[in-house]
Amino acid sequence: MGKFLSKTLRACLESADEIFRDNGIRNSRLEVEVLFCAALRIKRLNLYIDEINLGDNRFNIINEWIKRRLAGEPLAYIVGSAVFYGLEFKVDKGVLIPRAETELLVEKVLNIIKDSELSKPVIADIGTGCGNIAISLTKWLSSCKMIATDISGLALKVAGENAKRYGFEGRITFLKGDLFKPLEGFKEQIDIIVSNPPYVSTCELNKLQREVREEPLLALAGGRNGLLFYRKIIKEAHLFLKPLGFLVLELGKGRLKGVNEMLSSAGQYKKTGILKDYSGIDRIIVCQKIK
Numbered sequence: 001m002g003k004f005l006s007k008t009l010r011a012c013l014e015s016a017d018e019i020f021r022d023n024g025i026r027n028s029r030l031e032v033e034v035l036f037c038a039a040l041r042i043k044r045l046n047l048y049i050d051e052i053n054l055g056d057n058r059f060n061i062i063n064e065w066i067k068r069r070l071a072g073e074p075l076a077y078i079v080g081s082a083v084f085y086g087l088e089f090k091v092d093k094g095v096l097i098p099r100a101e102t103e104l105l106v107e108k109v110l111n112i113i114k115d116s117e118l119s120k121p122v123i124a125d126i127g128t129g130c131g132n133i134a135i136s137l138t139k140w141l142s143s144c145k146m147i148a149t150d151i152s153g154l155a156l157k158v159a160g161e162n163a164k165r166y167g168f169e170g171r172i173t174f175l176k177g178d179l180f181k182p183l184e185g186f187k188e189q190i191d192i193i194v195s196n197p198p199y200v201s202t203c204e205l206n207k208l209q210r211e212v213r214e215e216p217l218l219a220l221a222g223g224r225n226g227l228l229f230y231r232k233i234i235k236e237a238h239l240f241l242k243p244l245g246f247l248v249l250e251l252g253k254g255r256l257k258g259v260n261e262m263l264s265s266a267g268q269y270k271k272t273g274i275l276k277d278y279s280g281i282d283r284i285i286v287c288q289k290i291k
């Protein structure tokens, strides 16, 4: 931190970038830009247009945030937000930070709805976290009925705030409880069940990157082999889906085989597609309730 001495914006940016790089932070420049924009409450372009001197207050905040980042705290928790599917979401330590690959899940659900010409789809997002999936879908579907559940009260509080920010508090029903428990009144009434469940195995938990270990265990831990939530969801989802309704799940790396086996032995679904993410990992599985 010794190099971070000047108070002009451009010099601070350069020093912070160097400090991040020296400390092995990938995408250092992007992280520095996001951090400065949040601290100064300016847009990215303005970082390079205006040459300003940072006042003591902002300078101290930036220094403090840099220290927290170097100590391993994820950037999204420090700045209090993350971007997902083009929208900004409030995040805090009570919720998982939305991941880019989960955007594929949103994309897929939108395509299913378009292809099947569902005019007023009923959708349930199980384990909504900060509400990123439910809110993104609600933004693009003018007449859906969205139900979003989570077992975590902390997550539901953040999701509710995010929904309010986008004016969707009246369009999304948030329910607290264990998986399908809050959906008892929705048997055979849902067109699409979507979920990005916790899928990190017990053994993988110990090897997670330092940043990921800061995220809630409740959002990560998927049992001994990372398949616990898939088993539970596959066992019950068909009871809540309408005939020919869809179950769309995000997959953890290496989970496809186990999930395929569960779907086959459940005997309630036909598999309709698997999507790879940009790293070539089988990331999304889509199946349809048989009847």
Ligand SMILES: C[S@@+](CC[C@H](N)C(=O)[O-])C[C@H]1O[C@@H](n2cnc3c(N)ncnc32)[C@H](O)[C@@H]1O
Binding pocket: 095, 096, 097, 098, 099, 102, 126, 127, 128, 129, 130, 131, 132, 133, 149, 150, 151, 152, 155, 177, 178, 179, 196, 197, 198, 199, 218, 219, 220
């Ligand atoms: C991997 S995170 C997904 C968060 C968000 N949907 C996303 O895609 O970024 C899993 C979420 O499931 C929630 N969860 C964990 N166990 C649950 C359970 N038994 N019932 C409902 N939700 C649960 C966690 O609190 C967490 O918000």
